Amino acid sequence: MISLKDICKTYRIGTEVVHALDHASLEVEDGEFVSIIGPSGSGKSTLMNIIGCLDIADSGEYLLDGIPIEDYSENELATVRNKKIGFVFQSFNLINKLTAYENVELPLIYQKLKKSERKARVRAALEKVDLVKRAEHFPTELSGGQQQRVAIARAIATHPSLILADEPTGNLDSKTSKEIMDIFHDLNSQGNTIVLITHDRNVAKQAKRSVNILDGRVSEATDDSIV
Amino acid sequence: MIQSFKMALKSISGNKMRSFLTMLGIIIGVMALVILVSLVNGTTSSVTDTINSLGSNMVGVTVSNDYGNPVRKEDLDEWVKRPNIGYAAPIASGSMTGKYNSTSKTVTVYGTTEQYFTIKKSELSIGRFLKSSDYDNHTNVCVISSETAEKLVGYTSCLNEEITLNGSKFKIVGVLKENKDASALAAIMGGGNLEAYIPYSSHVRLSTDTSNYVTSFYLSAAEGFTTDSVKTVINQIMLERFNYDEDAFNVQSTDTLEDAMGNITAILSILLGGIAGISLVVGGIGIMNIMLVTVTERTREIGIRKAIGASRGAILRQFLIEAVVLCMIGCAIGIFLSWSFLRLVTVIVSSLDLSFGMNGTVVIVAVSFCFFIGVVFGLYPANKAAKMKPIDALHYSE
Numbered sequence: 212m213i214s215l216k217d218i219c220k221t222y223r224i225g226t227e228v229v230h231a232l233d234h235a236s237l238e239v240e241d242g243e244f245v246s247i248i249g250p251s252g253s254g255k256s257t258l259m260n261i262i263g264c265l266d267i268a269d270s271g272e273y274l275l276d277g278i279p280i281e282d283y284s285e286n287e288l289a290t291v292r293n294k295k296i297g298f299v300f301q302s303f304n305l306i307n308k309l310t311a312y313e314n315v316e317l318p319l320i321y322q323k324l325k326k327s328e329r330k331a332r333v334r335a336a337l338e339k340v341d342l343v344k345r346a347e348h349f350p351t352e353l354s355g356g357q358q359q360r361v362a363i364a365r366a367i368a369t370h371p372s373l374i375l376a377d378e379p380t381g382n383l384d385s386k387t388s389k390e391i392m393d394i395f396h397d398l399n400s401q402g403n404t405i406v407l408i409t410h411d412r413n414v415a416k417q418a419k420r421s422v423n424i425l426d427g428r429v430s431e432a433t434d435d436s437i438v
Numbered sequence: 439m440i441q442s443f444k445m446a447l448k449s450i451s452g453n454k455m456r457s458f459l460t461m462l463g464i465i466i467g468v469m470a471l472v473i474l475v476s477l478v479n480g481t482t483s484s485v486t487d488t489i490n491s492l493g494s495n496m497v498g499v500t501v502s503n504d505y506g507n508p509v510r511k512e513d514l515d516e517w518v519k520r521p522n523i524g525y526a527a528p529i530a531s532g533s534m535t536g537k538y539n540s541t542s543k544t545v546t547v548y549g550t551t552e553q554y555f556t557i558k559k560s561e562l563s564i565g566r567f568l569k570s571s572d573y574d575n576h577t578n579v580c581v582i583s584s585e586t587a588e589k590l591v592g593y594t595s596c597l598n599e600e601i602t603l604n605g606s607k608f609k610i611v612g613v614l615k616e617n618k619d620a621s622a623l624a625a626i627m628g629g630g631n632l633e634a635y636i637p638y639s640s641h642v643r644l645s646t647d648t649s650n651y652v653t654s655f656y657l658s659a660a661e662g663f664t665t666d667s668v669k670t671v672i673n674q675i676m677l678e679r680f681n682y683d684e685d686a687f688n689v690q691s692t693d694t695l696e697d698a699m700g701n702i703t704a705i706l707s708i709l710l711g712g713i714a715g716i717s718l719v720v721g722g723i724g725i726m727n728i729m730l731v732t733v734t735e736r737t738r739e740i741g742i743r744k745a746i747g748a749s750r751g752a753i754l755r756q757f758l759i760e761a762v763v764l765c766m767i768g769c770a771i772g773i774f775l776s777w778s779f780l781r782l783v784t785v786i787v788s789s790l791d792l793s794f795g796m797n798g799t800v801v802i803v804a805v806s807f808c809f810f811i812g813v814v815f816g817l818y819p820a821n822k823a824a825k826m827k828p829i830d831a832l833h834y835s836e
Contacts, residue, residue, distance in 0.1 A: 286750055294747070304738075304741075306739050308452055318746040318747050320441050321749070
């Protein structure tokens with residue numbers, strides 16, 4: 212599914228060079244539920260951007276579904292993000308001018324699907340997160356948990372190979388966090404591959420497998436070694 | 439495409455006040471363009487009508503070199519018999535001192551024949567025109583314009599009064615009706631002179647510059663013939679008469695005047711249209727300005743769209759369509775307001791017999807120009823949006 216080998220990424224902040232990723236390697240199999248855990252500044256956001264095809268590594272090899280990503284042009288990356296990856300962000304990142312329905316529909320519009328097909332998929336996705344009744348509400352009229360559920364519906368509407376969640380519970384209270392995590396568990400049990408990035412070890416523990424990231428280096432974590 | 443269009447409408451209606459203010463530039467530009475050009479066109483057709491009322495189907499000929507074969511009144515009488523030519527009248531003019539009792543004015547005195555009035559389509563307010571017997575007998579009679587009657591004699595019903603032209607007494611036998619259009623035009627062209635018409639033969643006696651050799655005459659087309667055909671015929675006659683020397687004479691018709699008028703108004707249209715075009719461009723800059731603000735404001739939205747798979751082209755299209763739609767709505771409002779304005783003006787000046795219809799060509803020009811402006815000034819902001827990197831845009835904080 213995902214195969215990262217010796218990925219390096221450096222940033223230049225002013226005159227200082229930051230090695231965000233230092234020969235990081237990671238394998239994720241189909242149907243896995245992997246959490247990537249690390250403190251802030253450990254390079255986990257960079258890793259997430261590279262896995263999510265929002266950014267390209269300086270060196271190393273990244274295979275997504277067996278396809279090398281680094282040779283892709285910007286537009287090809289857009290297509291990959293559209294069809295293979297479903298994003299769930301900490302800050303939800305819904306478009307406030309669009310209703311819940313329209314937000315979920317948006318990636319399908321970029322796939323140039325027919326209206327009837329879009330309607331069926333949006334409905335199915337909203338059913339999975341139990342928000343059919345709120346379809347015509349705007350994000351500002353929804354609670355944080357509901358907004359994140361809309362975001363999850365948007366991520367799964369395209370039937371992506373990979374659901375990539377970046378601190379999905381970071382802005383939510385513990386009760387709604389649990390609801391969201393339950394949805395992820397459900398999705399995983401239905402066969403979806405999930406990569407979840409967090410700094411919260413309680414959240415990370417819920418995944419079947421956890422990976423530590425520290426100073427740009429990735430290592431497998433046992434229950435004890437989760438930082 | 440339809441989706442981008444819907445999104446554009448949504449975004450425009452989401453910020454009505456700002457959208458309207460942005461459109462205002464385009465609205466004013468379109469109104470300036472459509473109204474100015476339509477007004478010029480409306481006025482032109484009215485002026486053209488006036489020129490026609492001066493005597494259409496009229497050909498004027500002047501002879502500058504007669505090659506020893508001068509034109510006489512008898513020749514004119516001969517030419518009138520040709521099928522194309524309706525009437526022919528010699529004309530001689532001179533400035534003379536006109537006197538009535540103690541009043542003294544400079545009067546432009548025309549020596550001509552009875553056919554002149556038919557050619558000119560003159561109308562009498564009182565009395566009669568000149569007669570052919572007046573020419574034959576060198577009678578000292580005159581037909582005067584109503585203005586001459588008012589200013590020289592003092593009243594318009596002055597039949598049978600006698601005025602003195604360069605010392606010779608002339609009896610007033612007719613007073614012409616005032617031609618409002620013609621006198622207005624004459625005033626513009628520096629005329630406004632007092633006019634009197636006397637038999638050509640009398641003019642010969644009165645003025646040393648006038649002889650029985652006619653150097654200037656008017657022709658009109660016969661019923662069913664065009665002015666152009668008369669021009670062709672008289673041109674041929676003159677060429678044969680004057681050794682095929684084209685410079686020996688000059689044939690002119692009122693068409694020439696109309697053509698000149700047409701040229702002037704065409705230039706005026708282009709000039710005013712150009713100025714209005716500038717205001718449209720300024721409106722376009724306003725659109726570009728607000729689109730740049732919109733793009734910055736919506737950086738995060740652009741980031742989200744890119745993250746979930748919008749290509750560069752999709753973002754470019756979205757913002758470009760928004761700019762063009764903004765322009766075209768402004769254009770539509772502008773055209774509607776222009777139409778209303780022109781209708782209003784037409785009603786207000788209805789007494790002047792002017793009509794200002796909306797010119798179809800200028801509407802098409804305005805619409806295509808607006809579209810062009812929307813694309814040109816929308817391209818830069820749209821491209822700026824499309825070029826954004828998804829991570830930078832996503833992490834942009836407002």
